[in-house]
Amino acid sequence: MTGTVAAIGAGLAVVGAGLGIGRIGGSAMDAIARQPEASGKIQTAMIIAAALIEGVALFGVVVGFLGL
């Protein structure tokens, strides 16, 4: 039972992270389209932001692991 609940929690964390990273990716695309010459810097910033969000989501996944 705890496993199932943990799995739902992990799934919710993934949804949140997916939305967040999706927004970052979309905005980065917009920014690159607007300023293709700055794409290198934008990519770096995008990866950092995505990694930070992903870190939060992974906390959720790790808590999910606790239930296993």
Next chain:
Amino acid sequence: MKLITPEFGLIFWTGLVFVLLLFLLTKFAWKPILNMVNAREEKIADALAQAEKTKEEMKALQAQNENLLKEARAERDAMIKDAKETALGMIEEAKSKAKEEAEKLLVSARTSINAEKAAAIAELKTQVASISLEIAEKVVRGELSSDDKQTALAQKLAEDINLN
């Protein structure tokens, strides 16, 4: 829970291996490689700078050459001009000298001519006087060779006086 409980043994081995790796790789790999990469980058930068410098030098050299050429040309022109001037001056000088000489000659010729003339005139005068004397002697002798002629002369003289 088992998954997120770190095992002491693995931490120990990770630490040992990682610190050893850090030490050995820093000493025997990262430093030599980075030094070589830096050396190469410097070499390339140096070579580029050298090339740039050489280019500049070449440019400077070329400019210098041009300058030299220009100077040489100018010098040559000046020399030619000088020579021409000198030559002209010499000619002028020669000309003026010749003129002077000619004038001098002319003057001396003129004086000598004048002297000759004077001498000639003086001689002519003496000659004329002597000739005149001779003539006069001859005439007088002729006139006075006979009585008639003496009378005629006297007469004539008298007549001349009369006439006066």
Next chain:
Amino acid sequence: MALKSKVNTLMLTVLTVFFWSASLGNTENEEHKGEEFELVEKFHVSEFIMDHIGDAHQWHLWGDHHHGTSIYLPIILIDGGLKVFSSSEFYHGEEKEGPNGQHYIIGHEKGHEYAMFEEKIYKLDNGVLNFNEEGEVTSNRPLDFSITKNVLSLLMGAALMMVLMLSSAWYYKKNGAVAPKGVAKFIEPLIIFVRDDIAKANIGEHKYKKYVPYLLTIFFFIWINNLLGLIPVFPGGANLTGNIAVTMFLAVCTLLVTVFSGNRNYWGHIFATPGVPKPLLLIMIPIELVGILTKPFALMIRLFANITAGHVIILAFICIIFINENAAWGGLSVPMALFISVLELLVAALQAYLFAMLSALFIGAAVEEHHH
């Protein structure tokens, strides 16, 4: 592009057909063996996956779990003196059952004082292990310095790293400062990438040099071990960088480097954040101090969870075949597992890059000079 996608589709079809036919061949046999199969063991997915991503004292090569071929790794214990023996003493030891049906094994010969439960070694109390009501072992554990599967993988990864790096260093030593060839040609761009795009970009022009060796070691250590973990057969396959102990050590290293290179300006921002009224500092200081710890904590969790999740997903796709007990599912699960494996190749490099870059970012924040 069109040709490529056609080839891909073709391969997928071939794979699917192959697995379908294989399964058709199997159905007859299964009818005979069906009863036998049920008796042997029911397949537990989460147990199977946890087994694979956890550590072990043997390196299972092929065959059945108990009767297949394994490399038995040495067990090193410090318990009133150094004790070294092969883990086969446990794997071929005497099985016992705990009060709630937990299976544990008591060692043979040199291992007779110890028992192994879920790959952990405990000291026996009067010939048995003690469990509490929640099914956890309460017996003491000796200091365990065993060469486990992860330790062996770590040693092999380290050896690989040494060989790669020393051979490139040797190339430069032999040839001088020339354009690289061979291994050096492969390693050098990565070294320059770490130096320029990770160290110089995040730490700053003047101070990055001191930290380049650390960042290089971190980057290559994580990357090479990630890649080794993706190899499904012997020299690889251990979930080393997806083990919390390893990522914790690496994160602690970054924490120590950050803390010890912090300058006046850095500590000033933590203990007396400029522009914050004095009373508020009472709240700010604990927050900032916690902030010092959360950054490496996030590093630890990120690497651990990413790599573990990658292994779990690949294994889960493969498990689809065993859950359904029908090889035809291989037509679905193998291409999916292959796809995730290729994605994991990217993740392996990305996580190494992220760990090194975030470390550099933290160090950069610690050594940054005051400029307002």
